[in-house]
Structures are given as structure tokens and as C-alpha cells.
Amino acid sequence: MSRARRRTPTARLTAPVAAAALLAGGIGTWTLTGASAHAAQAAPTAGAADVDVKDDLNGDGYADLVVGAPNATISGAAKAGYVAVTYGSSSGLSATNKKLISRSTSGVPGSATADQRFGSTFTKGDLDGDGYGDLVIAGGTAGSVILWGSPSGLTGGTNIAGYGAAPQAGDFDGDGTTDLALFSQQSVGGDDPEGAPATLWKGPVSRAGTPAATLNILDKSEWWGYEADDASCVTNGGCVDGPDSITGPVVSGQVGDVNGDGKDDIVQWAYTGDGTWGNRVLYGGSSGFTTVRAPGDTAGGPQPGTGVGDVNGDGIDDVVVGADDANEKVRIAFGSAQGLNDAGDQAFDQSLPGFHGAQEPGDNVGSAVSVADVTGDGYADIALGISGEDFSGLTDAGSFALVPGSASGVTGTGTQVFHQNTEGVPGVAETNDGFGAAASLLDVDGNGHRDLAVSSTAENADAGAVWLLRGKTSGLTTTSAFAFGPGTLSAPSADALFGSALR
Numbered sequence: 375m376s377r378a379r380r381r382t383p384t385a386r387l388t389a390p391v392a393a394a395a396l397l398a399g400g401i402g403t404w405t406l407t408g409a410s411a412h413a414a415q416a417a418p419t420a421g422a423a424d425v426d427v428k429d430d431l432n433g434d435g436y437a438d439l440v441v442g443a444p445n446a447t448i449s450g451a452a453k454a455g456y457v458a459v460t461y462g463s464s465s466g467l468s469a470t471n472k473k474l475i476s477r478s479t480s481g482v483p484g485s486a487t488a489d490q491r492f493g494s495t496f497t498k499g500d501l502d503g504d505g506y507g508d509l510v511i512a513g514g515t516a517g518s519v520i521l522w523g524s525p526s527g528l529t530g531g532t533n534i535a536g537y538g539a540a541p542q543a544g545d546f547d548g549d550g551t552t553d554l555a556l557f558s559q560q561s562v563g564g565d566d567p568e569g570a571p572a573t574l575w576k577g578p579v580s581r582a583g584t585p586a587a588t589l590n591i592l593d594k595s596e597w598w599g600y601e602a603d604d605a606s607c608v609t610n611g612g613c614v615d616g617p618d619s620i621t622g623p624v625v626s627g628q629v630g631d632v633n634g635d636g637k638d639d640i641v642q643w644a645y646t647g648d649g650t651w652g653n654r655v656l657y658g659g660s661s662g663f664t665t666v667r668a669p670g671d672t673a674g675g676p677q678p679g680t681g682v683g684d685v686n687g688d689g690i691d692d693v694v695v696g697a698d699d700a701n702e703k704v705r706i707a708f709g710s711a712q713g714l715n716d717a718g719d720q721a722f723d724q725s726l727p728g729f730h731g732a733q734e735p736g737d738n739v740g741s742a743v744s745v746a747d748v749t750g751d752g753y754a755d756i757a758l759g760i761s762g763e764d765f766s767g768l769t770d771a772g773s774f775a776l777v778p779g780s781a782s783g784v785t786g787t788g789t790q791v792f793h794q795n796t797e798g799v800p801g802v803a804e805t806n807d808g809f810g811a812a813a814s815l816l817d818v819d820g821n822g823h824r825d826l827a828v829s830s831t832a833e834n835a836d837a838g839a840v841w842l843l844r845g846k847t848s849g850l851t852t853t854s855a856f857a858f859g860p861g862t863l864s865a866p867s868a869d870a871l872f873g874s875a876l877r
Contacts, residue, residue: 424822425437425817425820426507426816427500427505427506427507428498428499428500428507428543428552429498429507429816429817429877430462430506430507430523431459431461431498431506431507431508431509431523431527431528432461432506432523432524432525432526432527432528433505433506433523433524433525434461434462434463435820436461436462436463436464436817436818436819436820437462437816437817437818437820438459438460438461438462438507438527438818439459439460439462439467439814439816439818439827439840439842439876439877440457440458440459440496440498440509440875440876440877441457441458441459441460441827441829441840441872441873441875441876442455442457442493442494442495442496442872442873442874442875442876443455443456443457443458443493443838443860443865443866443870443871443872443873443874444491444492444493444494444871444874444875445491445836445869445870445871445874446476446860446865446866446867446868446869446870446871446872447866447868447869448476448477448478448486448492448866449476449478449485449486451486451487451488451490452488452489453488453489453490453491454476454477454478454486454487454488454489454490454491454492455476455486455490455491455492455493455494456474456475456476456479456492456493456865456866457474457475457476457492457493457496457509457511458472458473458474458475458860458863458865458872459472459473459474459475459509459527459528460472460858460863461473461527462817462818462819462820463818463819464819464820465819466818466819466825466842466844466854466856467818467842467856467858469858469862469863472863473527473528474863474865475493475509475511475521475528476492476493477490477492477513477516477519479531481529481530481531482519482521482531483519483531483532483533484513484516484517484519484533487516489514490513490514490515490516491514492511492512492513492514493511493512493874493875494512494514494874494875495512495539495540495541495625495626495627495875496509496510496511496512496541496875496877497509497510497541497542497543497554497627497629497877498510498543498877499543499544499552499554500523500552501520501522501543501552501554501577501578501579502522502577502578502579502580502581503551503552503577503578504523506522506523506524506525507523508520508521508522508523508528508543509521509523509528510534510541510543510554512538512539512540512541512559513538514538514539514559515538515559516538517533517534517535517536517537517538518533518534518537518538518541518556519531519532519533519534520532520534520579520581520583522581530581532581532582532583533583534556534583536558536571537556537557537558537571537572537573538558538559539557539558539559539560539570539623539624539625540557540624540625540626540627540642541554541555541556541557542554542555542627542629542640543555543629544629544638544639544640544658545577545636545637545638545658546574546637546638546639546640546658546659546663547576547589547637547658547659547660547661548635548636548637548658548660551576551577551578551586552577552578552579553574553575553576553577553585553589554574554575554577554579554585555572555573555574555575555591555627555640555656555663556572556573556574556575557570557571557572557620557624558570558571558572559623560622560623561623562623562645569619569620569621570619570620570621570622570623570624571618571619572591572618572619572620572624573588573589573591573618574588574589574590574591574662574663575588575589576588576589589661589662590618590661590662591618591619591620591662591663592620592656592662592663592664592665620644621644622644622645622646622647623644623645624642624643624644625643625644625645625677626642626643626677626680627640627641627642627643628640628641628680628681628682628693629641629682630682630683630691630693630709631658631690631691631709632655632657632682632690632691632692632693632709632713632714633657633690633709633710633711633712633713634689634690634709634710634711635658635711637657637658637659637660638658639655639656639657639658639663639691640655640656640658640663641653641654641655641656641668641680641682641693642654642655642656643670643677643680646671649673650671650672650673651671651672651673651677652667652668652670652671652672653667653668653669653670653671653680653693653695654666654667654668655667655668655693655713655714657713666713666714668693668695668707668714669693669695669705669707669719670695670696670698670705671698671701672698675698676698676738676741678695678696678697678698678738678740678741678743679695679696679740679741679742679743679744679758679759679812679813680693680694680695680696680743681693681694681743681744681745681756681757682694682745683745683746683747683754683756683779684709684747684753684754684779685706685708685745685753685754685755685756685779685783685784686708686753686779686780686781686782686783687752687753687754687779687780687781688708688709688781690708690709690710690711691709692706692707692708692709692745692754693706693707693709693714694706694707694740694743694745694756695707695740695743696738696739696740696741696742696743696758696759697723697737697738697739697740701721702723702733702735702737702739703721703722703723703739704721704722704723704739704740704743704756704758705719705720705721706719706720706721706756706783706784707719708720708783720783720784722777722784722786723737723739724737724739724760726777726784726785726786726789727785727786727787728785728786728787728788728789729775729777729786729789729791730789730791734764736762736770737760737762737763737764738759738760738761738762738763738810739758739760740758740759740760741758741759741760741761741762741772741808741810741811742757742758742759742761742774742810742811742812742813742828742829743756743757743758743759743813744756744757744813744814744815744826745757745815746815746816746824747779747824748776748815748823748824748826748845748849748850749778749823749845749846749847749848749849750822750823750847751778753778753779753780753781754779755776755777755778755779755815755824755849756776756777756779756784757774757775757776757777757813757815757826757828758774758775758776758777758810758813759772759774759809759810759811759812759813759828760772760773760774760775760791760810761808761809761810761811762808763793763809763810765793765795765803766795766803768803768804768805768807769805769806770805770806770807770808771793771794771803771804771805771806771807771809772793772803772807772808772809772810772811772830773791773792773793773809773810774791774792774793774809774810774813774826774828775789775790775791775792776789776790776826776849776850777789778849788849790849790850792843792850792852793809794807794809796852797852798851798852798853798855799841799843799852799855800841800855800856800857801833801839801841801857806832807830807832807833808830808831808832809828809830809833810828810829810830811829811830811831811832811873811874812828812829812831812873812874812875812876813826813827813828813829813876814826814827814876814877815827815845816877817845818842819844821844821845821846823844823845823846823847824845825842825843825844825845825850826842826843826845826850827840827841827842827876828840828841828843828876829841829872829873829874829876830873831871831872831873831874833859833873834859834867835868835869836869836870836871837859837860837861837867837868837869837870837872838859838860838870838871838872838873838874839857839858839859839872839873840857840858840859840872840873840876841855841856841857842855842856842857843855859872860872
């Protein structure tokens with residue numbers, strides 16, 4: 375599996391980040407003390423942990439967390455939305471070293487409008503090849519915006535007209551540069567999903583928003599049931615969904631290499647018609663994508679989480695899908711040289727040995743999924759939101775778990791479960807918190823172990839909040855656990871759904 379990596383250690387923050395006292399009944403309003411701006415960048419030195427370029431937006435060797443708040447009111451426009459970037463450091467995340475981005479931010483093209491839900495989805499990737507991660511934020515029918523990484527963090531803003539849903543960055547053609555897959559915002563409904571315009575920008579992408587080339591989103595031999603030279607293409611007046619469109623609106627996606635060919639693939643959650651949704655895989659290729667089905671289906675129920683990572687350590691990414699209304703188990707579809715290996719799928723729930731807690735209908739095990747190696751043993755671990763978990767007489771308070779990977783997939787041994795009443799986790803659990811709505815594993819303190827960011831969008835009357843637990847060799851720890859909401863960042867709070875998306 376090919377991943378661009380670099381070592382970029384620099385001078386580090388040494389001041390601790392501390393949170394003020396909790397308010398009863400939630401995380402309350404947080405005030406942070408002891409944080410300072412990053413020290414000036416120093417020349418790279420040997421020995422620091424690697425951080426993925428895409429996650430490091432200011433090149434200091436620490437991953438940075440991006441949080442979506444798509445329902446926030448901006449410039450008087452309801453549900454205009456914004457994203458918050460909190461930059462990593464040796465002390466973790468800092469509420470003072472941050473950037474808030476909306477369509478009303480200076481330098482960002484366009485304007486905040488009602489129901490735009492800017493920041494409902496976004497992706498990271500080094501699009502221009504300068505060694506700094508860039509951020510692409512979806513903005514609905516108004517299109518998307520690229521913010522460019524730099525030593526001072528994200529700067530500028532380049533508009534991408536017409537493609538405002540679930541952008542995905544990765545090396546999809548295997549040439550060593552980051553490409554950008556773009557999808558249009560479409561209405562959802564009807565028995566048959568309509569074609570949604572899409573395009574694939576070959577990297578590098580210039581800061582003027584010009585790709586090196588534009589490729590078909592689908593390889594022309596893979597036109598959704600029609601071969602390129604199939605006579606039915608002619609008799610039907612052209613293929614139903616040609617290479618510049620894709621079937622059904624797309625609302626989210628994850629990137630990884632699930633067939634080990636050195637080309638990134640996309641696992642998408644998309645509308646499949648007749649009120650149903652499901653996952654599909656777009657396999658990367660030199661001339662575009664080919665497509666197959668992937669685990670995960672639901673008919674009107676909540677969207678299960680989806681994550682991509684190498685759970686069994688064989689060098690090929692696997693796909694992990696949370697429980698849905700048709701299947702109350704989390705499923706792992708293991709990658710192989712032939713792609714996803716359906717015959718070897720593994721399914722599990724909270725009855726898995728070592729995974730304490732009773733399995734009950736509506737637990738939503740896998741309401742959020744993130745897959746990466748926390749412990750450093752060479753196997754990706756699975757972070758699972760369990761947003762419908764009941765405990766201590768509280769309904770849908772929510773929890774999350776870290777399930778270790780191994781050569782045989784998951785066994786349950788070493789599984790950790792946390793919620794807001796766990797000692798060391800900030801806050802107090804409440805009914806309907808839905809803790810575990812979104813999750814992301816990334817190394818924000820640069821120690822070589824992924825840390826877990828997890829959210830509750832219902833916290834504090836739908837303002838939303840995010841928690842960070844540090845990673846170490848033994849898994850996650852509540853030592854120095856940190857929680858913050860939009861008020862902590864001096865950002866719009868009311869009904870913001872802060873934490874709807876995390877990367």
C-alpha cells in the first residue's frame with residue numbers, strides 16, 4: 375500500500391493545555407488556559423514520528439483536526455455552516471491555535487447563504503505537491519472551496535464551481551501525485567437514482583484551481599452496466615450514466631487501497647433508489663474508476679459509519695461498516711489483490727469477547743467508524759461510535775469503543791469502551807447525547823500513536839462538542855483528555871451540530 379509520508383519535526387509547544395471546571399449536565403462552556411501559539415518552525419531533525427502529509431496543514435509534524443458545523447448560522451443565514459481547524463502540537467490540540475472558515479471568511483470565495491450547510495463534508499490532501507496538506511470543503515450547490523496549506527496554516531481560497539458534495543483526495547491513478555474526485559450536490563428521491571455529474575482532477579492542482587488534467591470519473595469500459603462498445607449505448611441514445619456522471623447522490627466517502635495495486639480507491643455512501651442507501655467502491659485506475667458494491671445498506675434508517683484501513687496487517691486496506699437497519703453487526707470486508715473479499719467477511723457486535731456491554735436493538739454500533747493503527751503494532755484498530763448506547767438509566771447517551779486489529783481480524787481482546795461517565799473523560803453523560811456521532815483517528819501530538827477525536831452533535835442543545843483521547847502503545851488513555859465545543863473556539867454555537875464531520 376503506497377502512502378506519501380515525510381518527517382517534519384520542528385520546535386514544539388511545551389505549555390500544557392488544561393480545561394476549566396465542568397458544568398453539571400454536559401461539558402458546559404470550556405475555557406482553556408496555558409496554551410500559546412506554536413513556536414517558530416525549526417529545521418527538521420531526525421527521529422520524530424511520521425505524520426501523513428494530508429493531515430498536516432501547517433507542516434509542523436503534527437496532524438491537525440478539522441471539525442464541521444454545517445447547521446450554524448453565519449452572517450444571519452441559518453444553516454450556512456462553517457468548519458473549525460484546530461492545529462496539533464506536542465500538547466495535543468489548542469483552542470487558541472485555530473482557524474474558523476465559512477463563506478463569510480475573508481479570502482474564501484462566495485457568500486454564506488441559508489441551508490448551504492458548508493462543511494458538511496470535506497477532505498484533506500496535498501493537492502499542489504508543496505508538502506503541506508490542503509483542505510477541500512463541500513458547499514452544496516454553490517460548489518466547493520480549496521484552502522491551501524502553508525507554514526502559517528490554511529490560507530486563501532479557490533472556488534470549484536458545480537461540485538459541492540463529498541470531495542475525496544487521493545492518488546487514484548498511482549502516479550505519486552494527489553488527485554481530487556469531485557461530485558455534485560443532487561436532490562434525493564425517486565425509485566431510480568439519477569446520474570450525478572462528477573469529475574476527476576488529476577494532480578497536481580494549481581492554486582488557481584487548474585488540474586494537470588481532467589479524467590473521466592469512470593473508466594469508459596465501466597459505464598454502469600454498458601460496455602463502451604455495447605450496441606445498447608447507441609439504441610438508448612447514450613449510456614445511462616456516462617464517464618462524467620455517477621449513479622445517485624453521494625453524501626460521504628473514505629479513501630484507501632483495498633486491492634493493493636498502489637492506486638487509491640473510494641468507498642462511498644450513495645443513494646441507490648427506492649428510499650435506500652448503500653456503499654460502493656470506486657477502484658482507482660490510470661484512466662478513471664471502476665465500481666463494485668460494498669457492505670452496508672439502509673432503508674431510511676441512520677447512516678452507518680464507514681472506515682478504511684489495514685485491520686489484519688497484510689498490506690492491503692480493509693473496509694469496516696457499522697451496523698445498519700438490515701444488519702445489527704459491524705462488518706469487515708477484507709481487501710485482497712482481487713479487491714474486497716466477500717467470502718472472508720467478519721461480523722461482530724458487543725457480544726464479541728472482551729467487548730463488554732450488552733448488545734441491544736438501536737445501539738447503533740458503528741454510528742461512526744475510523745480505522746488506523748493506534749498501538750503501533752502494525753495492525754489498524756477500529757474506533758466505533760455507539761451513539762444509541764443506554765447505561766446508568768440513560769437512554770441513547772452514547773459511547774465509543776476501540777477494537778484492536780490482528781492477523782485474524784478482530785478478536786475482541788484488548789477492546790476499550792468509553793463514555794462521558796468514564797473516569798477521566800470530560801463531561802457528564804445525559805439522555806439523548808448520542809455520544810459517538812463522528813470519529814477520526816489522527817496523530818495530533820506527534821508521538822507516533824493515533825489519537826481519537828469523537829463527537830456528540832446533540833451536546834448542549836445541538837451546539838455539539840468534540841472530545842480528544844490520546845493514543846499510546848496500550849491503546850487510548852483518558853490522561854490529558856480534552857473536550858471542546860464551538861463556544862471554546864469563539865465560534866457560532868446555536869444548533870451548530872459541531873462535530874458532524876471530523877477529519
